[in-house]
Amino acid sequence: MTTTITAFERSPDGGQGLARDMRVRWALEEVGQPYDVRLVSFGGMKQPAHLALHPFGQIPTFEAGDLVLFESGAIVLHLAERHEGLLPKDANARARAIAWMFAALNTVEPPIVEREQAPYVEGDKPWHKERQPLLESRIRERLGQLSNRLGDADWLDGAFSAGDLMMVMVLRRTDGMGVLEDFPNLAAYVARGEARPAYRRAFAAQRAVFTASAATSGHA
């Protein structure tokens, strides 16, 4: 059964793997499942054919046989439940790993996305600059709490899990904001994730899309 995911035709982050398809690519690499990628344009994401797969007109989507899924969290959890490598076998540890997935997506990511999107949404507004410290303080509060919990452990709860995969990906979205550097154990945690062979394969695959589209459009 072929697995097909969707990703941006033109990478808005310059191939740094911040788009949400990277989470799914990484999970597929961790569990050793091959996949195809269908690239979609920003315009194409809002067309009926894509909206049939993803009601909110985003990427990634996931197609395998009769199953269509959207939401990177749901796709990663689906893969983690069906293949070994992303969830512990112990039932309680498994539930806790899933809790970290939700924590990454519902508690840690929202203030990071707010800060990330502010320049696009209201960069031309007079208040944009003055709101930055407020946006940043909300991120710092979450990272401080996460840093306290992680302590000197390698991963959030025992062995590497889908919860760590999602948290590392969410923390990477702070790139360029100058906050992660103030939490050395979190910076090391992200680096630990990025060093995994599965991560590196996924990163290279998404970067190849950027390199190809940059070559096509005449940019280096």
Added chain:
Amino acid sequence: MTTTITAFERSPDGGQGLARDMRVRWALEEVGQPYDVRLVSFGGMKQPAHLALHPFGQIPTFEAGDLVLFESGAIVLHLAERHEGLLPKDANARARAIAWMFAALNTVEPPIVEREQAPYVEGDKPWHKERQPLLESRIRERLGQLSNRLGDADWLDGAFSAGDLMMVMVLRRTDGMGVLEDFPNLAAYVARGEARPAYRRAFAAQRAVFTASAATSGHA
């Protein structure tokens, strides 16, 4: 095995069931599981004893035997996986129901929470009023997409599921914002959720906490 959840000692919403313990109460009622509630104060949530259960110092938490969970999404999913009533039996339909949980929490809820928290976070700032239309337009975009997908169906994907439970709870957070009313099928969808006997039992239970604390503090 006793199940214990945590909830606010003083309900900040006046007993309207908007706090996240309501999601867990509703799920417990849907699957027919009894539970105890331990009330925590705002100050108590930031103390070591509570942070050991919830690293981000929030409610709800979930304790059952040796298992401790946080994040309402993770708790509801845990209950849905272990008891009948919140997830379809068909594997693909089950994965899609879980996708709606993630969509509620990671795609629909964040702009609603931004709008909800703005008065507390920056209500005293000169830009607060001018930002309102921007915040509201982001909610409207998501609700429009959700409305299009729901169409004239009763629930998001077949029978009522944990995905609907979470989406109804998230949509209820728009209460008082004046946006849900512009999407009649979504308003009817929320009303359909609120009419479920399990919802009503959960609502009454959380409201009893508010009524009791209001009586204690001398407010009607």
